[in-house]
Amino acid sequence: MWYKLILLSSIMALVGVVQANSEPNKIEVLSAEYGDGHGHSCDAKGDVGSICNGRTECGFIVGDICDPGPNVSPRNLEVHFACGVPLPDKAVAAAKGTRITLNCGTAQ
Numbered sequence: 001m002w003y004k005l006i007l008l009s010s011i012m013a014l015v016g017v018v019q020a021n022s023e024p025n026k027i028e029v030l031s032a033e034y035g036d037g038h039g040h041s042c043d044a045k046g047d048v049g050s051i052c053n054g055r056t057e058c059g060f061i062v063g064d065i066c067d068p069g070p071n072v073s074p075r076n077l078e079v080h081f082a083c084g085v086p087l088p089d090k091a092v093a094a095a096k097g098t099r100i101t102l103n104c105g106t107a108q
Contacts, residue, residue, distance in 0.1 A: 035068035042066035059101035
């Protein structure tokens with residue numbers, strides 16, 4: 001009987017993962033790093049996610065989202081995101097002071 005409970009829990013967890021981003025054409029930020037790309041970076045997932053998650057398209061000028069450390073240059077933002085199941089993940093990058101756009105629209 002206990003093995004049925006474990007199996008049911010595993011299935012429910014898996015269904016929850018699939019449903020987490022099952023809405024087509026909606027952005028879900030998977031990761032975002034801001035820094036120089038050589039080990040001097042900070043986690044910007046929460047900040048970018050709060051701006052872009054749930055939208056079809058999201059664009060903004062890259063600024064100092066978080067602090068990757070002193071004297072880190074150049075500063076770039078790299079974002080990995082998904083557009084719903086079963087579409088593959090996407091990635092975009094932009095330098096500080098330039099525009100970055102995440103797009104899950106149908107005409108890409």
